[in-house]
Amino acid sequence: MSPVCCRTAALVYEDHYRFHRQPFSPTPDPEFFYKSDSHHQALEQLLQGIRRREGILLLTGDVGTGKTTTTRALVRLLDKNVFTALVLNPFVSEDELLRVLLQDFGVVSDSRALQDAGRQSLVETLNRFLLSLAAVGASALAVVDEAQNLTAPVLEQLRVLTGLETDQQKLLQILLVGQPELQTMLALPEMRQLNQRIARRCTLRPLTRDEVDQYVAFRVRLAGGAWETIFTRRALDLIYQVSEGVPRKINLVCDRSLEMGFAALSLTIDEVLVAKAAEALEFTRADRDAIPSTRRRPRPGRFVVAPQTKRSMAAVACGGVAGVGLGAALTLLAAWSPSAGPGDPPVPPILATLALPQPVDLAAAAEPGVRQSYTIRTVAFDSLPPADATAALLRELGADVAVAPPAGDVPSYVVWIGPYALLADARLMETVVKRRFGFLDARIVAGALPSDSPP
Template sequence: MYLEYYGLEQAPFSITPDPHYVFLSEHHRDALAHLLYGIQQGGSGGFVQLTGEVGTGKTTLSRLLLNRLPENTHAALVLNPRLEPVELLQTICEELRLPVNKATPVPPAAPASGKRKGKAAAPAAPRATATPGGKALFDALSAYLLAAYAKGDRVVLIVDEAQNLSTEALEQVRLLTNLETETQKLLQIILIGQPELRDTLARPELRQLAQRITARYHLRPLDEAATGAYLRHRLNTAGAKRFPFSQDAVRRLHRRSGGVPRLINVVAERALLGGYAHDLLTIDAKTVDRAADEALAPSSAGQRRELAKLFVIGGLAVAATVLAVVVARPDANRPASAAAATRTAAASLASPSPAPDADALLQRLRTTPAASTREWAALVAAWKAPAALRTVSPDACPAVPAPGWRCLRSRAQLEPLLRIDRPVLLRLRAEPQAAWATLLGADARRVTLSLDGAPLTIDRVVLAGVWNGEYLAIWPAPATLETRFAANDAKALAWVRQRLPAGSAADPAAALRAFQARAGLRGSGALDADTLFALTAGDPGPHLSARTE
C-alpha cells in the first residue's frame, strides 16, 4: 500500500531480523567490539556478559558475531537455555557436531532366577536405548576442546537469552570453564541476556560464576540522533529517495519508543500507514503519536519511560572491564557500512606494530615525551598548512591560528570522527601523563593510530580506556563564517548549503539541524565549530589513510 506512495521497494520496518537492515550505533559497535575482544582473549577463561532491554538488538549482535568470528574459531550457539544441565551439555555437543547425540544401546535385563521347568521363556524385550549421560557428554566435550587446542583453534559458547538459565544450568556452565590445560582455558563463554541476568548472577550461590566475568557491557537504547540515523538507514536500504519523517516526528518517535529499535520499527511502520491513509508526504509528530497510541501496549508506557530515564542518566557510561589484546586479522569480516567508518589504515602504512595490550599501551604513553610535537607537525604537514601553524602548540591552539584556518579542540565519539574522514589528534591519557596521537583509520574492532611518530593498532576497547573523547582538528575555512551565517549573509548561507545533502530543507536552520542529527552533533540549528568541521568533510584535504583517492 504505502510502499509506492513513499517510493519504497520493500517494507523498511519489519521486526523480522534481516542482515541487510542491520544498523550499528556507537553503543552497538562498542558491544560488538567487546564480544570479539572477549573471543580473542579466550585463553583467559573468563566469561563475557552482554545485557540489554528487550528489543535493543542483542540477538542481532549475536548473529553478527557469528559472521565475524576470527579464523579458526568454532562456535556453539544455544538459543533455548531452558534446559536441564545434561540437556544443555547435549545441545552444546550437537552445536559443535560431536558424534555423541546418538542413542546408545542398553543391555537387556538378566532373566529372573527360579523359573519353573517346562515353561517357555518369555520373549526377549526389545533392546532399549538411552542418550549419553552427563559424564559421557562432558568427556566428549573435553576431548574435543583438547583436540581444538592442539590445532590452535578457539572454541566459543554463546548462550542467548541467558537470563532463562536455571541455577543448576548456570553451575554446569561454570564447570565448563574448568576444562583447561596448565596454561590456558579451553572454552570462552559469552552470556547474552536481559537485565534480569545481572540480578541472577548477583545471587550468593552464583558468586563463583560472577567472579569469573571479566567483561560486562550493557546495551542501551538509541539516543535521538541515533534514532534518526537508524530511520534513515532502514529507509535508504528499502530504496527511499527522500526522508519522509519531519525532525519533530523523529524526536517524538524517539520519545514514544524509548529508543528501543524494535519499538521504533513498530511505531514507524504504523506511522507510514497512517501517513499514507491521510495523504501525508511528510510524517509529522501528531501522526507518530497516533501510531504509537495504536501500536504500543498501554502497559509498556511505564517501561518506556524508565528506558528513557536510564538512557539520559547513563547514556555516556561504558560498563566494561578492559582486557588484554590479542592480535586479530586487520581485514577480516569488515562490516558493510559507509565510507571511513569501516576503513582500516593498514593499506597505506608500511607495517603497523602489533596490537599492544592495555598495560603495554599505558607504559608506552607514560614514556612518550609530554612536549612531543611530532603528531602536530605531521598533521600540519598533511594539510599543507602555512608555516605559522608549525610554531603553534597543540595544547593552546587558538580558534583561528592563521588567516583562513581553523583549530578545534572538542569532544566526540569515535564513529562521528570516522564519518568525517579526516586525520585528527586524540588526547590519550595514562595518568599523570597525556599525549597526542593521530587517528589514522579503524574497522569494526580495531583503531590505527600514530603515537610519537610510530604507528600502532589497538582494539577499540583499549582505546576507550585511555581516551575520553577529546580531539583536536585543523582545516581551512572562510573567516567569520559562523557569525555571517547567523546574520543570514547570502554568501555564508550559500557556502553552507553547498555542503548539505541534496534535498535538504529550505529553511537554513532546519536543514542544519537535520545535518547535525545525522552527524551525531548537538541539533541546535546554529553553525558552530563542530558543525563547520563536519560540513567540510568533502572538501579537499587529507583523509584517513585507507581512503582511495
C-alpha cells in the same frame, strides 16, 4: 483504518515508498545492526575478549535494546577458526544443554543420538571435540541467549565447562546474553564462583535523540529509501518520545506508521501518523497519567468575541464549502456557560505534548503568485454568539481562529482555523481539534493564498 486495509498496506507499502526490502523488520538481521555508542563499544569489547580467549563474557540490556542482533553481528565478524554454538532455548536441563552444544557444534547431527548418554559421557565427548579444535589452532564459543531464564544448576554447569582448558588456553568460551535481571542473579552469593570468572561485562543502552535520527536513516537507506523525504522532523521527535529510544519499539512504530502512511497515500510520515501508530500499538497507555495536557483551562464566565473576519481568509474559507456539521460542537458547547468552565475531554498524551504548527502570515507572502493553502473547517452555526464561543474555546489551544460570516451558498457562521502552507500542519491541527475538543466534523479544505502580485 480497517484490518483489511492494514493487511494490504503491510504487503505493498515497500513499493509505495520505493523500498527494495522491509526497512523495519522485527527479525534480528545483522545487516541492519546499527552501531550506537553503546552497541559499538559492546561489539568491540566482545570481539576483543573472544580474540584473547577469555572464558566468560557478559552482554546485558533491557528488553528490545538489540541484544540478539548484536550477537548475530558479532558472530559474523568472528574469525573462520572460531566455531560457534547458539543456545536459544534457556529452559533446558544440564544434560539438555550439553546435547544442544554438541549438536550445534556439529559433533552430532541429531541430539537424540545422545539421548541415553550420561552427563559424564556428554562432557567427555565435548572435551574431545574441543581438544581437536585446539590442535589445529581453532576455538569454540557458546552463545547463550535469554540467560536470565537459566536455572542455577545450568549456570553452574556452564561454569564447570569453562574449566575445560589446556595449560595455554581455554577450550570453550561462553557468552551470556540477557536482561538486567541476569546481573542481579549473578550477584547472589551462591553465584560468586561464576560471577568472578566473567572477564568482560557489556551493557546496551537505549538510543539517544540524535541516535534515533541516525538509526531510522540507516535502516531506510539500507532498504533503498530516501529517509530525508519520508520522516519529518516532528515525526522523528515523536518516534523518540513514544519508543524511549528502544530499537524494537522504534521498528514497530516506524513500520506501523509506514503502513498508515501508505493507506493514506501519503509520501511523507508526519507526527500525526506516528501518533496514530503509537496509539494502535498501545505505546502511550503506560504514560497516559504521566503526560499532562498543555491545554489551558478557560476562566469561568470569560468569553472572547471573535474579531472581524479577514477578507482573504473568508475568500479562501467560502470556496467549495458545503454542509453544516453541528453534532459534535453542540454536544461540547452544551456544558459551556458563564458560570462554569467546560470539562476537559480525554486528551491523548501524545497530542497533548505536540508543538502546534504556525499558520501562514497572509500579509508577509514570501513569494508572489498563487500558492496552495489548507484551512480547517471546524463547525458552523446559524447565529454568531455560539460561533464566537467556539472560537474563544479554540483560541485557548493557541490556534489562529476566525469566524466566517454567511456568504454565497453558506448561510451559516463557520469557524475556521489556519490557513497553513503545509498539508502536514493542517492534518496535525485537524487531529488535535478532533481528539482534544471533540469536533469530529472538522475537516481540511484546500484553497489558494491570494497575493497582490500577479503569478
